[in-house]
Amino acid sequence: MQKPQFPSLNDIRHARVRIKSFIHRTPILTSSAINEIAGCEIYFKCENFQKVGAFKARGAANAVMKLSDEDKAKGVATHSSGNHAAALARAAQIAGIPAYIVMPSSAPKIKKKAVKGYGGEIIECEPNLQARETTLEKVVKETGATFIPPYDFMDVIEGQATCALEFLEDEPDLEIILAPVGGGGLLGGTALLSHEWDEDIEVYGAEPSGADDAYRSFKAGKIIPQTKPNTIADGLLTSLGVLNFEIIRRYVKDILLATDSQTIDAMRLIYERMKIVIEPSCAVPLAALLANKALFKGKKVGIILSGGNVDLGKLPF
Amino acid sequence: MQKPQFPSLNDIRHARVRIKSFIHRTPILTSSAINEIAGCEIYFKCENFQKVGAFKARGAANAVMKLSDEDKAKGVATHSSGNHAAALARAAQIAGIPAYIVMPSSAPKIKKKAVKGYGGEIIECEPNLQARETTLEKVVKETGATFIPPYDFMDVIEGQATCALEFLEDEPDLEIILAPVGGGGLLGGTALLSHEWDEDIEVYGAEPSGADDAYRSFKAGKIIPQTKPNTIADGLLTSLGVLNFEIIRRYVKDILLATDSQTIDAMRLIYERMKIVIEPSCAVPLAALLANKALFKGKKVGIILSGGNVDLGKLPF
Incomplete structure (x- = not known):
């Protein structure tokens, strides 16, 4: 590369x-x-x-705040069952925009609670990578939200x-x-x-x-x-x-x-x-x-x- | 009073x-x-x-540092199975004087280890208040150490x-x-x-x-x-x-x-x-x-x- x-x-x-x-x-x-x-x-x-x-609060905040106003308006999305999900929901809440978080149905309640606490919208999917990716793709297509990956x-x-x-x-x-x-x-x-x-x-x-x-x-x-x-x-x-x-x-x-x-x-x-x-x-x-x-x-x-x-x-x- | x-x-x-x-x-x-x-x-x-x-580190340090040089030389003593024992042993170690700590034989190993780690000398006694007090009295009489009570x-x-x-x-x-x-x-x-x-x-x-x-x-x-x-x-x-x-x-x-x-x-x-x-x-x-x-x-x-x-x-x- x-x-x-x-x-x-x-x-x-x-x-x-x-x-x-x-x-x-x-x-x-x-x-x-x-x-x-x-x-x-x-x-x-x-x-x-x-x-x-x-x-994770750092990266999520930086990625959200760097979006154009136009992109911001459509919100952000990710698939994650961990700290990135909560961090992104929080950054979106601060920016006053929607956050769509794809989470496996098996994710711990406490993780879901954290995301909801920051006003994130949870979209549940089957607990496998393929389901996460196709669900996320669908969400992005429907909402126009920007996908913010957890690290890459x-x-x-x-x-x-x-x-x-x-x-x-x-x-x-x-x-x-x-x-x-x-x-x-x-x-x-x-x-x-x-x-x-x-x-x-x-x-x-x-x-x-x-x-x-x-x-x-x-x-x-x-x-x-x-x-x-x-x-x-x-x-x-x-x-x-x-x-x-x-x-x-x-x-x-x-x-x-x-x-x-x-x-x-x-x-x-x-x-x-x-x-x-x-x-x-x-x-x-x-x-x-x-x-x-x-x-x-x-x-x-x-x-x-x-x-x-x-x-x-x-x-x- | x-x-x-x-x-x-x-x-x-x-x-x-x-x-x-x-x-x-x-x-x-x-x-x-x-x-x-x-x-x-x-x-x-x-x-x-x-x-x-x-x-407890505060009170023990203050009590030890306030002793006269003459009293310091004979060391300090207490009965305690808790944080005061470690705090007093530490204060004595800093002052370069002996600390005699009367502890019940039933005291947790980790508490004894902490006292020994600060160079305190442990004198074991039966696990009741009377034994603690008489043992302490004996230690003070034999060594001339000053009794530093944990709070009173x-x-x-x-x-x-x-x-x-x-x-x-x-x-x-x-x-x-x-x-x-x-x-x-x-x-x-x-x-x-x-x-x-x-x-x-x-x-x-x-x-x-x-x-x-x-x-x-x-x-x-x-x-x-x-x-x-x-x-x-x-x-x-x-x-x-x-x-x-x-x-x-x-x-x-x-x-x-x-x-x-x-x-x-x-x-x-x-x-x-x-x-x-x-x-x-x-x-x-x-x-x-x-x-x-x-x-x-x-x-x-x-x-x-x-x-x-x-x-x-x-x-x-």
């Missing part, structure tokens, strides 16, 4: 201004206990405190990149940044921004070994889709997007893996030592770091905690 | 300077979702992020008062402050400071209905000790201290009760909406507020989240 047009540092700064009043500038936390265990100096960017409980879309990636922008503005000496990778929206945005900010910053993706398509794609130099993912990190089940891969293969240093058992240990460490609530996907970067300590020894490392939407009745400890 | 000598605002300011480098100035968080449910504007002072995971001690109360001092410095418009009450160290310190700061600020204690001795004592005008407490709020089982009662009956507006079921609902709300980890005792003030909404309608209310030391394997949801 020829190099697509990537957003510049200036584009990302504009995105930040565009979405500024709709998102939190999330805090950065540290833990001396975790630093001691890790053997490096870790800064945690807390997107679990973000609006809708995840970094440059305006979404540009929005997610604002997270790393804030991170480096607040902690300009970071030598390494880790972000989890599912579809690659957050990792892509982080890698783009970091590359633009300072080419010497190393960006690592962190992925569950039970859904390691980004790892395998990165090594193979081509996209290898994920089949039958099996991991507790339920935010990282999807396959890498096309645009996301193009960024990641250029600007990411490596993809590191963590087993579910390592992820659960890291998650517990964050709950116990930092007293914050995160979702399992969020713990994968710390787990991957702790499984590869030598790479980070003595460095100043940034970890993006991607979200905090976890079913408290199903914590793995 | 004749009015004891209470610390002044100036004394509490000095305490804050004394302990400043040993504790965190904890952040204040808000949640628009919780405000909407509560019908008032709530500010949460997050002592769950405090050193040792609880406000003015230097400890003065230390806990620094929390409300920071709170009002950061949010000077608070009209009401709520703190949980067990022995009354935190509530006493909060009431003292608030009274000194501005007599118009109303301070409420919040107590589990299954351990409501402070409520009953407050209404009766004399201390009625707690027998057979039965509540999930395991940090609030103890009876009100003597000095604490003297402050509370003078400067606290009222004590509000919350059932365990209300406390669990409030705890879940804080986990889900604020994405932070708190211990059950910590949720009692929000539960009491939600059970008495009319009292707080439209007001600017401060709630002290007292600590975050919870057994994650035993969350009530």
Whole structure:
């Protein structure tokens, strides 16, 4: 694939201004206990405190606010059963436009409730990818709404990149940044921004070994889709997007893996030592770091905690 | 009881300077979702992020740092199976002096580990109050260590008062402050400071209905000790201290009760909406507020989240 047009540092700064009043500038936390265990100096960017409980609020807001007035009037649409659905419904509500969210009939009630709470219109479909896509196509055709994909879309990636922008503005000496990778929206945005900010910053993706398509794609130099993912990190089940891969293969240093058992240990460490609530996907970067300590020894490392939407009745400890 | 000598605002300011480098100035968080449910504007002072995971770090540090050099050299002692034990061991470690902690043989391993981690010396005893007191007496006699009680001690109360001092410095418009009450160290310190700061600020204690001795004592005008407490709020089982009662009956507006079921609902709300980890005792003030909404309608209310030391394997949801 020829190099697509990537957003510049200036584009990302504009995105930040565009979405500024709709998102939190999330805090950065540290833990001396975790630093001691890790053997490096870790800064945690807390997107679990973000609006809708995840970094997804950034990309959705950016994509919606960039639409022309004409397109805005017809609304936005997506298929998602996760945080992107709520984030898009919220962004649309702020813009005062309709959001059509195609969700599998099997989606958890709490996810549907979140979307409805932001005024989103839910269109149910059979719980398989083909049904999702054909239903979405139908909705778009009927309403003229603009499809905003969850990660394989440059305006979404540009929005997610604002997270790393804030991170480096607040902690300009970071030598390494880790972000989890599912579809690659957050990792892509982080890698783009970091590359633009300072080419010497190393960006690592962190992925569950039970859904390691980004790892395998990165090594193979081509996209290898994920089949039958099996991991507790339920935010990282999807396959890498096309645009996301193009960024990641250029600007990411490596993809590191963590087993579910390592992820659960890291998650517990964050709950116990930092007293914050995160979702399992969020713990994968710390787990991957702790499984590869030598790479980070003595460095100043940034970890993006991607979200905090976890079913408290199903914590793995 | 004749009015004891209470610390002044100036004394509490000095305490804050004394302990400043040993504790965190904890952040204040808000949640628009919780405000909407509560019908008032709530500010949460997050002592769950405090050193040792609880406000107890303040009182213990203040009491230790106020000792004469001669007394310091002989060390400090207490009996406790809770956060005060870890807080005192830590304060002693910082001062470079011994800490003798009498703990019941039945105390949870994790509590013993915390004390040992701060270099405290654990002396085990039978799990009853008499054994704790006689063992402590023996330790104090043998070592010459100074007994630092967990709450019924003015230097400890003065230390806990620094929390409300920071709170009002950061949010000077608070009209009401709520703190949980067990022995009354935190509530006493909060009431003292608030009274000194501005007599118009109303301070409420919040107590589990299954351990409501402070409520009953407050209404009766004399201390009625707690027998057979039965509540999930395991940090609030103890009876009100003597000095604490003297402050509370003078400067606290009222004590509000919350059932365990209300406390669990409030705890879940804080986990889900604020994405932070708190211990059950910590949720009692929000539960009491939600059970008495009319009292707080439209007001600017401060709630002290007292600590975050919870057994994650035993969350009530």
